[in-house]
Amino acid sequence: MxxxxxxxxxxxxxxxxxxxxxxxxxxxxxxxxxxxxxAVDFKSGSNVDITVSKAITTEQIDPIINDMGVKEGDVHITPGADRVNVRFSNVLDENQESKFKQEFSKLDSTASYEVNTVDPExxxxxxxxxxxxxxxxxxxxxxxxxxxxxxxxxxxxxxxxxxxxxxxxxxxxxxxxxxxxxxxxxxxxxxxxxxxxxxxxxxxxxxxxxxxxxxxxxxxxxxxxxxxxxxxxxxxxxxxxxxxxxxxxxxxxxxxxxxxxxxxxxxxxxxxxxxxxxxxxxxxxxxxxxxxxxxxxxxxxx
Structure with missing residues (x-):
């Protein structure tokens, strides 16, 4: 036609x-x-991309963030059924990163992590x-x-x-x-x-x-x-x-x-x-x- x-x-x-x-x-x-x-690509901070085997909610992650001493306004959480993204405004040091993974593993022991860090410069x-x-x-x-x-x-x-x-x-x-x-x-x-x-x-x-x-x-x-x-x-x-x-x-x-x-x-x-x-x-x-x-x-x- x-x-x-x-x-x-x-x-x-x-x-x-x-x-x-x-x-x-x-x-x-x-x-x-x-x-x-x-996103973290254009501003300093750490972006933790997590592959999970079950759905994880923001309410489950909040206590982990609080225990790390990170301010609520300095973190952005995007939950999902098979993927969770946690973006920190500040760059995580080795101890903070290790503590986050350790605490998150209690929610999902099979979770895998991909951490991307960008400094200000x-x-x-x-x-x-x-x-x-x-x-x-x-x-x-x-x-x-x-x-x-x-x-x-x-x-x-x-x-x-x-x-x-x-x-x-x-x-x-x-x-x-x-x-x-x-x-x-x-x-x-x-x-x-x-x-x-x-x-x-x-x-x-x-x-x-x-x-x-x-x-x-x-x-x-x-x-x-x-x-x-x-x-x-x-x-x-x-x-x-x-x-x-x-x-x-x-x-x-x-x-x-x-x-x-x-x-x-x-x-x-x-x-x-x-x-x-x-x-x-x-x-x-x-x-x-x-x-x-x-x-x-x-x-x-x-």
Whole structure:
């Protein structure tokens, strides 16, 4: 069954712009107010991941934490049926770690432990390197698009991928979801997915420009809308495939990749959305201003 994707996407982008601006403002307010809920990967402390043979509740673990002399606000417990995560804000020394394992073994003698510790300097370095990774990837993409197409395509592409990355970060900040190293991997993956979808659309726009009239703003609008209609089936099929795979990972995957898969679910949706309703219409806006310049100059000379 073939769908008719003919639609004025440029006109519809106005609503998308408003929605994205509202989401961006909400994200900025949340980041300034609450920041991100960093996992132990990005702040100093110890993270104890425990595989258990039976369900362990928070109430059962609380006495162990109290006996260790750790303040209640300095520890975060995530119980589960087969996995328990205990995150300490402070770095555990050998005696504290040994005492915790000894006391926990009374609850489950077959439990196995994985302890990850990050000191303050390492946490700052990881956070700094994560920011550099996203920025360098974005700059590289901008240079590539500018060389392959033109600067207007590059600007539109970078605005689009920054939008996708920031939306995911905003959602994690607003809902206080944990940000770890797998989250950074997800953001970079989303950037790659988004730019791939955007490049396909831009390539079709460039191809259609070769055979289309470019005398008026309406001609450019028709090229953009027609190009989006031609690539819509491909974009939605790719997005749906990645979305379903990410959703299955989120539902059935392990705890260690849960935040990665959730970020991918959110980013995949907004990656397709931004390619269609932000990147292409933004290029149209920039290009139409260039198209109007000769007319303005001609009027001025008369």
């Amino acid at each position: 073939r769908f008719n994707w003919n639609y004025d996407y440029v006109k519809g982008s106005k609503i998308a712009y408003i929605f994205s601006i509202i989401l961006t403002v909400a994200g900025i307010v949340s980041l300034l107010t609450f920041g991100l809920n960093y 390492m946490a700052k370095e990881l956070e700094r390197n994560a920011i550099y990774a996203v920025l360098i990837a974005s700059i590289g993409i901008m240079i590539y698009v500018a060389i392959r197409f033109e600067w207007r395509f590059a600007v539109a592409a970078v605005v689009s991928i920054f939008h996708d990355a920031f939306v995911v970060i905003s959602v994690f900040s607003i809902f206080r979801l944990e940000v770890n190293l797998t989250f950074i991997t997800a953001v970079l993956t989303i950037v790659g997915f988004s730019i791939n979808d955007t490049i396909v659309i831009f390539d079709r726009i460039r191809e259609n420009l070769r055979f289309a009239k470019k005398t008026t703003k309406a001609d450019l609008r028709e090229v953009v809308n027609h190009s989006l209609a031609q690539t819509m089936t491909r974009s939605l099929n790719t997005t749906f495939t990645v979305f379903i795979a990410s959703l299955c990972l989120f539902i059935f995957g392990g705890e260690s990749i849960r935040m990665f898969s959730l970020a991918m679910v959110i980013g995949t949706f907004f990656g397709a959305y931004s390619s269609i309703f932000i990147a292409a219409p933004l290029w149209f806006t920039l290009k139409s201003k260039q198209s109007n310049k000769p007319k303005t100059a001609a009027k001025a000379s008369n």
